[in-house]
Amino acid sequence: MELDKPNYSQEFKSLLSSPLGKEMLKELESKHDSLIRDAQDEATIENAFGLLKQASGVKLAIGHLQFLAVVPEGEGSQEK
Numbered sequence: 001m002e003l004d005k006p007n008y009s010q011e012f013k014s015l016l017s018s019p020l021g022k023e024m025l026k027e028l029e030s031k032h033d034s035l036i037r038d039a040q041d042e043a044t045i046e047n048a049f050g051l052l053k054q055a056s057g058v059k060l061a062i063g064h065l066q067f068l069a070v071v072p073e074g075e076g077s078q079e080k
Contacts (some may be wrong), residue, residue: 012069025062032058 024066042048
């Protein structure tokens, strides 16, 4: 895959719609959910916060992959 092409969103879209991509997103969602459950069960605030930070990073990665699949390079931003 050539990432230096002007528009590589189609490659990301193809990946995420493939069986491998669907499984990857499913596994990332599962990891996110697991981290949230672990944080809820954690005995200390510090450890719970660390797990929540990890969960937010996983969610951010999922969102970034989905963003790359629909927005051509240089066409918009991911600002919220």
